[in-house]
Amino acid sequence: MSNNAVENFEPKILVFACNWCTYAGADLAGTSRLQYPPNVRVLRVPCSCRVNPQFVLRAFQRGIDGVLVAGCHPGDCHYTTGNYYTRRRFLLITRMMDYMGIDSRRFHTRWISGAEGPKFQQVVTEMINEVKAIGPNDKFRDDAKIEVKAVETNE
Amino acid sequence: MSNIQNEMRAVAKELLESGKATVVLGWEKGTMPYDSTPVMIRSAADVDKLIWDEYCLQNLSTYLIDFINTEDKVAIFAKGCDTRAYNRLVHDRRINPKNSIVIGVPCSGMKNPKVAAKTPEGAEVPMANACKECRYPNPVACDQKIGSDVTPWCTAKDFSDVEAIEAMDADAKAAFWKEQYSKCIRCYACRNICPACNCTNCIFDQSASGWCSKDVNASENQFYGVTRAFHVAGRCIECGQCEAVCPSDIPIMLMNKKFIKDIDTLFGNYEAGLVTEGTTPLNSYQVADPEEFM
Ligand code: SF4
Ligand code: SF4
Ligand code: SF4
Ligand code: FES
Numbered sequence: 523m524s525n526n527a528v529e530n531f532e533p534k535i536l537v538f539a540c541n542w543c544t545y546a547g548a549d550l551a552g553t554s555r556l557q558y559p560p561n562v563r564v565l566r567v568p569c570s571c572r573v574n575p576q577f578v579l580r581a582f583q584r585g586i587d588g589v590l591v592a593g594c595h596p597g598d599c600h601y602t603t604g605n606y607y608t609r610r611r612f613l614l615i616t617r618m619m620d621y622m623g624i625d626s627r628r629f630h631t632r633w634i635s636g637a638e639g640p641k642f643q644q645v646v647t648e649m650i651n652e653v654k655a656i657g658p659n660d661k662f663r664d665d666a667k668i669e670v671k672a673v674e675t676n677e
Numbered sequence: 678m679s680n681i682q683n684e685m686r687a688v689a690k691e692l693l694e695s696g697k698a699t700v701v702l703g704w705e706k707g708t709m710p711y712d713s714t715p716v717m718i719r720s721a722a723d724v725d726k727l728i729w730d731e732y733c734l735q736n737l738s739t740y741l742i743d744f745i746n747t748e749d750k751v752a753i754f755a756k757g758c759d760t761r762a763y764n765r766l767v768h769d770r771r772i773n774p775k776n777s778i779v780i781g782v783p784c785s786g787m788k789n790p791k792v793a794a795k796t797p798e799g800a801e802v803p804m805a806n807a808c809k810e811c812r813y814p815n816p817v818a819c820d821q822k823i824g825s826d827v828t829p830w831c832t833a834k835d836f837s838d839v840e841a842i843e844a845m846d847a848d849a850k851a852a853f854w855k856e857q858y859s860k861c862i863r864c865y866a867c868r869n870i871c872p873a874c875n876c877t878n879c880i881f882d883q884s885a886s887g888w889c890s891k892d893v894n895a896s897e898n899q900f901y902g903v904t905r906a907f908h909v910a911g912r913c914i915e916c917g918q919c920e921a922v923c924p925s926d927i928p929i930m931l932m933n934k935k936f937i938k939d940i941d942t943l944f945g946n947y948e949a950g951l952v953t954e955g956t957t958p959l960n961s962y963q964v965a966d967p968e969e970f971m
Binding site for chain 2: 575576579580583596597603606607609610611612613614615616617618620621622623624625630631632633661662663664665
């Protein structure tokens with residue numbers, strides 16, 4: 523990877539945002555006109571606990587460079603306990619990703635409430651900058667699939 | 678060993694003749710000296726097929742799933758790991774303990790059939806990988822027992838192989854796993870033999886769901902490997918059957934043991950397959966669990 527390629531690289535970051543807090547936090551960041559780079563795609567989920575680790579693996583396979591799973595602070599889950607399960611699950615998966623050789627800077631879990639627009643801005647900005655610095659993800663990628671997809675869109 | 682074998686045959690005969698069992702699951706001699714395969718016996722006249730030697734590696738508990746909707750009364754012979762597998766299946770409500778009789782057999786460690794296949798006859802064959810690290814050679818629960826308990830040769834979990842991978846840098850780790858999983862032919866033998874992989878509908882049989890593709894490439898194979906390991910995380914009873922049956926010699930236990938190690942470190946030491954009630958690490962939580970996501 524040449525330095526030039528890394529400099530021009532615009533990472534794709536996928537955010538799984540819990541409907542009840544982080545999604546509202548992202549919305550607040552927007553209505554407050556807090557700026558952050560446009561590399562983020564937000565995918566709304568009913569609870570952070572909805573995020574099956576397969577979703578994260580699938581994202582990396584299909585060419586995403588960084589994944590953020592974000593939900594309510596422990597104790598604040600709309601379904602009372604969902605995020606406690608999220609926490610156990612992703613403590614393990616974060617370590618497994620590292621074990622498989624995926625740079626741990628590419629994958630984060632964070633608690634971001636509906637009132638934390640600035641935190642949303644800060645977390646995604648930091649993540650985009652970090653992933654920009656380490657370059658595109660080439661681990662776990664299913665390049666065959668990505669090419670097929672590109673052909674389909676060009677039609 | 679032959680004393681145990683004689684006792685096995687006698688017990689099987691008695692159970693079948695008295696009608697306490699309609700089927701007995703044990704091992705018979707296979708085509709090779711290093712090959713002892715499962716056998717299903719329905720008639721007292723056939724009990725002499727039963728054998729007990731150092732290659733009775735295969736776990737028989739998973740076969741009980743096939744009997745959940747039958748009226749059979751099934752007796753199985755079970756080593757230490759097999760009784761943990763039995764508990765796993767009862768815990769997961771996949772077998773009916775009322776329809777089964779577990780005959781515990783303390784085990785001194787089975788030999789590695791894969792190595793035996795490549796070893797000249799008469800030469801020493803090492804123990805199977807999982808047996809080397811076994812902490813429960815004696816049945817953890819059974820209805821009756823044959824033979825006497827042995828002294829376990831391991832008392833603590835050994836994670837040195839996992840630590841060796843953890844010590845590698847990210848690129849080396851990725852290269853290692855990519856190479857290993859490029860060999861996977863997706864035969865699903867590891868899943869089929871696993872007592873923790875007991876789902877009625879496995880996601881890997883539902884390729885139309887969009888979750889998993891049947892493509893056999895390093896990416897999809899790793900997705901399979903991690904997903905299966907995660908599905909058994911907190912439930913894997915460390916029998917090593919998955920790795921033992923893998924035709925491509927993929928070090929599957931390195932994945933399972935990584936989860937076991939992290940579960941022990943993060944949520945407290947956990948021994949799967951010792952009980953049949955209560956929660957497992959991933960279907961429970963503690964408010965005081967480690968917090969890294971603030
Ligand atoms: S994952 Fe492997 S070691 Fe664990 S229970 Fe299943 S077959 Fe046994
Ligand atoms: S791979 Fe997962 S879904 Fe399939 S049988 Fe194993 S635990 Fe069940
Ligand atoms: S047994 Fe080995 S080759 Fe077969 S699916 Fe499992 S890991 Fe792949
Ligand atoms: S509802 Fe937000 S984490 Fe459960």
